[in-house]
Amino acid sequence: MQAPFRLxxxxxxxxxxxxxxxxxxxxxxxxxxxxxxxxxxxxEGAHQVASEIGARPLVCDISDEGAVSDLYRxxxxxxxxxxxxxxxxxGGIEETALEDxxxxxxxxxxxxxxxxxxxxxxxxxxxxxxxxxxxVGGLVGVKRxxxxxxxxxxxxxxxxxxxxxxxxxxxxNCIAPGTVDTPFVEAYLEKYHRHEKEKIRAExxxxxxxxxxxxxxxxxxxxxxxxxxxxxxxxGSVFTIDGGWTAA
Numbered sequence: 001m002q003a004p005f006r007l008x009x010x011x012x013x014x015x016x017x018x019x020x021x022x023x024x025x026x027x028x029x030x031x032x033x034x035x036x037x038x039x040x041x042x043x044e045g046a047h048q049v050a051s052e053i054g055a056r057p058l059v060c061d062i063s064d065e066g067a068v069s070d071l072y073r074x075x076x077x078x079x080x081x082x083x084x085x086x087x088x089x090x091g092g093i094e095e096t097a098l099e100d101x102x103x104x105x106x107x108x109x110x111x112x113x114x115x116x117x118x119x120x121x122x123x124x125x126x127x128x129x130x131x132x133x134x135x136v137g138g139l140v141g142v143k144r145x146x147x148x149x150x151x152x153x154x155x156x157x158x159x160x161x162x163x164x165x166x167x168x169x170x171x172x173n174c175i176a177p178g179t180v181d182t183p184f185v186e187a188y189l190e191k192y193h194r195h196e197k198e199k200i201r202a203e204x205x206x207x208x209x210x211x212x213x214x215x216x217x218x219x220x221x222x223x224x225x226x227x228x229x230x231x232x233x234x235x236g237s238v239f240t241i242d243g244g245w246t247a248a
Contacts, residue, residue: 005228008033011078012227015062015115016085017055018045020182021133024216025082025223027053032224034080039071062111068118078122080227083112083155084133088184090192093146101147108151112158120170129171129235131226132159133219136178136242152176156238163236171235173226178242179204180214208243 012029016022017038026049030036036055040046043059050057060071062085086108089100112132123130137145138152159174166172179185185204193200205212222241225231240246 004230005224006033007080007224007227010080010227011035011037011075012080012082013037013039013075013078013115013119014082014084015039015111018042018049020184021177021180021216021219022082022084023049024220025084026050026055028217028220028224029080029227030055032228034227037075037078040085062115063106065114068114072118072122075122077126078119079126079128080131081115081119081123081128082131082133082223082227083115085111086133086151088145088188089147090144090188091146092144095144096147101150104147104151105154108148109154109158112155116158116162120166124166124169127169129227129231130159130162130173131223132156132172132174133223134159134174134176134238136176136240136245139176139238139240140246159238160236167235171226171231173231173234173236174238175219175222175226176238176240176242176246177219178208178214178240178245180216180219182216185213208245209247210243212243214241214243 007029012034014022014026017026018040026036026038030053038046038050038055039058039060046057060067089104132155134155135152137149138156142149156174159172163172189197
């Protein structure tokens with residue numbers, strides 16, 4: 001009997017795969033037998049991680065339609081798409097410049113749209129599946145995250161709508177993590193709380209009722225389940241993995 005949660009013979013593409021949650025997903029998928037295509041703007045990071053796990057690195061700006069179209073023309077087939085790449089911004093509506101608001105939408109929403117649009121013929125052909133990475137910020141309000149919450153809410157609804165349009169051809173699901181211990185969080189601490197990192201880190205830990213940040217591998221293993229045959233009856237769903245943050 002075959003071991004569960006395997007991706008042998010499957011090709012999986014992961015955006016933002018050079019670090020953080022995306023890197024963890026690439027590593028977990030590779031260990032589970034997938035041929036991994038690691039997509040990132042960070043060429044050095046992408047090649048480093050890819051060399052360690054036997055993945056194929058591709059450098060691409062996912063918000064650039066021409067670049068995305070070219071990327072898909074280079075692929076022979078695809079079974080799993082993980083839309084993980086994203087950026088953040090701290091600020092309420094009055095603090096948020098239009099340019100920054102649009103920048104977040106270009107990456108977090110347009111990027112997911114373009115990567116998904118051009119993947120659809122390949123995924124329909126393989127009866128594949130999509131795993132979108134949103135955030136608890138797409139489900140509940142988070143203070144001073146106006147633009148970020150707006151983009152992550154869009155990802156949630158893009159997931160649900162696509163599952164209705166393609167109910168038998170592909171599966172589409174979404175993961176909404178709480179705060180996860182990644183370079184993304186470290187960059188936030190360095191930019192906004194350089195002189196009080198440990199204080200703010202403690203507050204981030206306490207924000208999850210479980211009392212700690214999530215680990216990238218924990219998100220990656222949920223992504224593996226959703227990408228695997230064992231999740232064959234799961235589509236159009238949004239899974240929180242947030243240490244209890246949204247339980248109240």
